[in-house]
Amino acid sequence: MPYEWSPQAIGSPLTRLDLWPHRSLPRRGFAGFMVVTCVMISLPLFALLGTVLLWGLLPFVALAVAGLWWALQRSYASGNTHEVLFMDADAVRLTRTNPHGDVQEWDCNSYWAQVNMYPTGGPVAHYLTLKGRGREVEIGAFLSEDERRALYPEIKNALQLARVAR
Template sequence: MPYEWSPPAIGTETQRLDMWPHRSLPRRGFAGFMLATCLMFSIPLFALVGTVVLWGLLPFLAGAVVLMWWALERSYASGNMHEALIIDAQEVLLTRTNPGGEVQKWDCNAYWAQAQIYPSGGPVKHYITLRGAGREVEVGAFLSEDERKALYGELRGALKLARERG
């Protein structure tokens, strides 16, 4: 799953949740895909070696490879997102690092923090938010629907545990 609860450090009761978007094509797969694409594009060109037609097709095939490379790199850049949720007996802190590098933070007293799920009506199905300190912020909107459903139960349990300790 593209989220992970870290075990509390020895002597603390702080819980940490890290979330990131799912990457279906890892970097190694990207390199293999680009290599296979170049090879598949070059096979028909062998029959055209020494002809004028080769020079007519080559710019279009090279352009297709460059555009594919650019599109996949943009996809990787948009996936450079991370959310970290730290829950202890006193405070809940959510830090979101967006693809452009800007950081957004939200915090509130752990006693007042509430997890909400909206099965419909949000930007995505089973939209999860945290409410407290007069604000409501989204959590893990980039996760899949099943992952958000599972996360909601875990998040409610973690907040309940923090309230009991506080």
């Protein structure tokens, strides 16, 4: 799962949840994929060696490889998104770091904080939000539907435990 609950220190009521987007293609796999793609795309060009057609097709092949490289690099950049949810007896705080480095924060008294899941009617199925202080914010926007479904009861239980710690 692309999220992790940090173990609590002894005597510390603070709970921390880190969330990040899942990356199915690691950097090493990216390099291998690009090498295999370049080899597979260049195989048909060997038949055109020494002809004028090679020079006509080469810019399009280079453009296709460059476009694939750009798209995968952009996907990796979006993977820099990171959310941290802190919960203790007094407050709940959600901090989201976006791919370009800008930070968004939301906080609320833990007594009034609510976690909600909207199975339908949200922008995505099983839309997961935190509500409090007159605002409702999405958590785990980058998670899959199954991951949001699994995370909902965990956050709900952690929130109840934070309230009991009062």
